[in-house]
Structures are given as C-alpha cells and as structure tokens.
Amino acid sequence: MKAKPLGPIPAGYDVKDGELAIGGMTARALVAKAGRTPVFVYSREHLTQRAADLRAALPANIHLNYAIKANPFAPLLQHMAQLVDGFDIASAGELVMAQDAGLDPEQISFAGPGKRDAELEAAIAAGVTLNLESENEAQRALAIGARLGIAPRLAIRVNPDFELRGSGMKMGGGAKPFGIDQHRVPALARQILASDAQWCGLHIFTGSQALGAEALIEAQGNVLDLADQLSDQIGAPLPKLNMGGGFGIPYFHGDEPVDTRAIGAALQTRMDALPANLADTYFCIELGRHLVGEAGVYLAEIIDRKESHGVVYLVTDGGLHHQLAASGNFGTVVRRNYPSAIATRFDAEPEEIANIVGCLCTPLDRLADNGAFPRADVGDLVAVFCAGAYGATSSPANFLGHGPAAEILV
C-alpha cells in the first residue's frame, strides 16, 4: 500500500527527549499537566509570534482583529486580548466571552446573519459595533437604540459583487445570506447617517482560508476600491473599514503558507495613495484561523493497535467529537490528511503505514488515512496539528457521550 501524504507540520514545534515539545514541555508532560487525554494544547509563544509577524508584515495603520469564533477558549482570549486591537464576535454568547477577556466595547464588532432582538439589545447596551446584515436588522437596531436611549454603533456588512479567489469559504460574489448587496448599501448608510445612530462604516468580508497572496492582494484592492466607490455614493468619507480576513493556513500536503510580506507590501502601496474618502479611515483586518490555527496541537492516546485484513489501525481515545474538520467531515468533499505525528516518537523515522482512528463507533471517525509513521503502540500519544482553530468548539463534543477534550494554554 502506498502512503497517503500528511499535511505539513507547522514551524515552531521541537523535539525534546524524543517527543514533540510545546513551550518546552514534552507531550507526556503536557498530558500530565492537563490531567487527561485527549487535550488541545495551545502555545502562547506561537500566538505571540504569529501576531508579531503580521504586525511586521502589514502597514502600521492596519489594525488587527481576532475573530473569536476560531477559538474562544478563555485563557487564549485573555492572551489574544494583549496581541490584537479588537475582537470580532458572532453571537451574544461571544459578546460575553469578549467582555470577560477585558476588551473595551469600542474594540468589539458583531457580525452574523441571524441576530435576535435580544442579541441586538445586549450589543447596543454594551456599546459594541454592529455589522448590519440586512435593512430589517438595521431597523430593528435603530428601534432598540431608541427604546434604550442609546445611539447604536452601526456599520454595514457589504455583500460584494466580487469574491476572494481560491478561498475555502466564499463570502461574496453573487447571492449570499451575508451582508447587504453592494448596490443597496448607500441608501441604508444615508439613513443611518441621518439617524441618531453612530455611523461606523463598512465591513467587507470576501472569503476565508485562502493561501494565495495574489488572490488576497486582488481582493484587498477590490475592497478598497469598493469602499471608496460606496463612500462617494453615500456622500461622506468613511470612518471605518473592516477589510475582512481570508488569510488561511496550510493544512494539506502541497499547501504553502500565505506570503504576508507580499500582501503587506501591496497594501502599503495602497495606503500610500489613499483617496480622499479613505484618508482618515480606521482600517482593520479580521483574522481567526490564521492567528490561532497553527498554535494548537491535539494530543490523544493510543488505546489499541489492531490489524484487519493486513491494515494497521491505531485506535485513539480522541476522534471527530473533538476534531470534526480533521476527520474530513466538516464541509469537506475529498478527505485529506491534516498534519499528524506520533508525538512520543517525534524524531523517529517512518516505519509503517497506519491509520489513526478515533474511539467512536462510526467509520467517519478517522484522523489519518494510510500515513507513514514510526511504529507506535498502545500508550503512545498521537498529535494532530493545526488544531488551534475550529477544533474544540466546532466539533460535536457530546456525540457518543465521551465529552469534551481538555484544553490548556502553555
């Protein structure tokens, strides 16, 4: 049998005593610290370095927001609060998390296509910025603001006519449930400007999980052009522009990291020649996965090593109830392997082809298909990388009654 390639292990993961080490601790020490397996381990150092790299690459006037849906683990949010300029939230539940992490309301913006009245009220009362998804939502927000006697902070989420090429999730280009079609934006913006609300500009999100710098540069250029054009039509300079995100991370064999320096350079060129409408604009980009995804590793213990018809299965105590995306079952058409390794034999050469599976009683529960690994046995630890984003909270933790994984920040 031919091995199926594994995704690339992110930079920054070391070997210590033959084991994968994170923050200077071996895999076994990390498990001891967590008290159990499976565990998500998030690296402070990795988070800090990634944010610093982005700051260095991007123009100085581009503020950096963290979309907390990617990973809302409370200690991680506390850490991220020190690294970024704001949080993007997507529910009233996330509003509580962002406030608990110590952010000021002005640092928080709230997007999401189905905001309930209770969520709008909580957000307006807290003073966070609403990225409006429809005219209906705008009217509800204005009415709630009037009832509360608070001027709501209102931005408009634009559904642009263009998309982010090569993105894993397209959020623009054609009919979408997100935002307001670009041609209807000026009328609503003028209504907000004429109201008691505080006009907070535009949110233009074109897609996510893109790796190609050229496509990201093109999308950012289109966003700036559209923001200028909409400001003209609105008839007022733009106070704020959330340019969206879209920077992905390499998950699969052949994926290359985003060239953030090239993107930053192209963006600097644009910032050096801003049109009048955008001369005093507060710019930000919002990133989730790119900020935290590679900073997380999922560790599970091998409970059984078995063979069936000559195929080796390493059965772990983890699985898709914690790692739905890695199992290939979350919006994936063709299953590919995430980066993974035998954490307790991290410096050993591959010796066999094995399947790493979870403990759930379903054939969907696979963590690595036919990967080339050193020979592992019961008691060894398996690592699945790129587990920092869309892992713990994006997976059905209650499925089959095993419950959630542990999470630690080291």
Place this chain on the structure above:
Amino acid sequence: MKAKPLGPIPAGYDVKDGELAIGGMTARALVAKAGRTPVFVYSREHLTQRAADLRAALPANIHLNYAIKANPFAPLLQHMAQLVDGFDIASAGELVMAQDAGLDPEQISFAGPGKRDAELEAAIAAGVTLNLESENEAQRALAIGARLGIAPRLAIRVNPDFELRGSGMKMGGGAKPFGIDQHRVPALARQILASDAQWCGLHIFTGSQALGAEALIEAQGNVLDLADQLSDQIGAPLPKLNMGGGFGIPYFHGDEPVDTRAIGAALQTRMDALPANLADTYFCIELGRHLVGEAGVYLAEIIDRKESHGVVYLVTDGGLHHQLAASGNFGTVVRRNYPSAIATRFDAEPEEIANIVGCLCTPLDRLADNGAFPRADVGDLVAVFCAGAYGATSSPANFLGHGPAAEILV
C-alpha cells in the same frame, strides 16, 4: 430558478389551526412549552408506534435493542426503556445514561473500538456485556475482571467479510477498525470459553442507514450463516447473537421507507429452520436511527427574510450547530435537502423558492436549498424533519457561542 426537491415528510405529522402539530400541540404551542427556539420536539406517540410496528413485523424471538448514540436525551431514554429489550452503548458516558434510564445490566451491551481501561472497568463492575473489538481489548477485560473478582460478560464483535449493500455507513467487508476479522474469532472465543468470563456470543454489525429490504434480508442471512459457521469452529452452540441493525429512514427525495414486513417474513423463515448451533440462541437486532429518527422535529424561528441578487433567504435562529447532518456537512459528499417545511404555514401551498439558512456566519450553514415553500416571514417557524436521530448530540452545539437547542418530549 428550479426548485430543488425536499425530502419526504414522515407520516404522522398533522395540521392544526394551519400549523404543524405534534402530540396535539401546534408548533407555536410547542415553542411556548419549550420556552425558546430552536427546539427539538420528540413525539412519544411516534416512538411508541415505531416500536410496535417493528414488533409486529419481526419474528417473536427477535429482541429489539436501542443504540442510544442516536439520541440520548434523558426523557426519551426513559420512554425507550419501556419499548425495547435493551440498550446498546458506546462509552462510559452512555453507560451512566443507560443505567439512569433504569435498565438492568443484562439489558446493556457496550461496543466501541477505543474502550479505555476505566471504561472497561466501569462496564465490568456494572455487569454489562462487552462487545470486544480486539484481542488486546479481550486481554484487558479479562485482567480487569480478575482484578475485580467479577466474571466479565464477554461477546465478540465480528468484522465480517461481507458488507451490507447500499448502506450509508459500511461496517463490514474488508479492513475495518471495528471488531475482529472473522477468521480470528474462533480462537478468541475458545479462550474466553476456557476463562472465568461469561461467554455472551457474537455481535455482527454490517452497516447502517440502508433502505433496501433485499439488501437487509441478504445481510441478515449472511449474519446467521456466519454465526452458525463460527459456532462450528468455536465448538459450542451460540448463547447470544446481536445481528446488528442497518434499517435506515428516508431523508431525501426519492427515498422509500424500509419494508420491515418483508424483512420480518424472511427472518421468520430463517427462524423456523435454525441450525442446531443457533437453536437456543438469544437473538437481537440493534437499531438507533430507525427507532427515533422520524420521531423528532427541529423547530427554529425566522429572524430575517432577505434577498440577495434576487434569491430569498430565510435566516433562522437555528443552524448547523444543532443540525450538522441536515446542513449537509456530516460525512456528506453531495448536499441534498432533508424534509423541511414552514411549520406555521403547514397547510399552505408552495408560493416561492427560498433558502432556509442558520444564524452562523459561515456559508456551510444551510438547512434547505432552493426549496418550494409558502411565503414565510420574520416570526414564522421552520420545521426540519428526521431530527430525532443524530441531531442534538451529533452537532457542534458550542460553535459560535449560541449554545444547545432546547429539547422536549411530548
């Protein structure tokens, strides 16, 4: 735009005052009872009827087990405990749930490829039957039994060489992480028979979510043949045979219900001519989805009605965080529509083509694509059917911070 067909609404759902009614209560009354939306509503009547239909269709000596992974909602388990002969569990967490539902240990069997020592110990101490997934697991169970001074109840889960044709999930035929390849079963069974353990026979699970009676009849015949053959090789009659399940439910346009009467008749023919090895065998089948899937309906409220490029979106307060499978993102290659309806206009004719989406900020969050529905507006309720199995606990309830749906049994 041409409408994309919706799946077939299961029998047993009525109209009352123009609304979908379950257990005599309208959709709005059910939401009032639950106190909020979204809510999973499970029908006692539907559950009772389904179990009665199965009892009537199947031979009298075929016992009926419920695989609680399909839906472990505590009130539903209490109800199911009255309807079936046993529960199948897949974790120590489910062991607690089964015991809380009042089942005797002899009524509980535990399958799952990655049972930890602590799980084996809990199961042996409780006196439930273990369906062994590997020789290694057998040795661990025997050692734990010896240490506890308890004779463990041990059955062997067989990985059969054949599969259930047409099943949504194949659990046999070739290399699998489940069970023990059939040719290795006799040696292990003889070891168990020679030990202090209690020999509890075989578990042969060939697949799930099959709709074709012919394929199910063929698989059951193969299971009985294999059980007889393995008993010969073991050299002892078989005390118990869990024949697995596999009966599906219709989710999609064109799906037809399983013809359980045809299956029952074929099985009766086999039961009337059992070989000596199986003459005194306790037979059971284990079903999850087929018992509970059609008894559940997911109700969500429409928060926004919006148009984008001429396409209508009904944005609900529900979504894939409760209904991952219905969104088409749980092991699905091509997204098809589950049965769905406007619950508050249940007797109205279709008037428009609309998309029902969830409140999550991701394009994956779709509940119905281009369905033909009566015109619905903000405040209307949407129903997604076939929500009784692999719904609430199979979905990432914490994704984006909205939290779990309500659940009620009526």
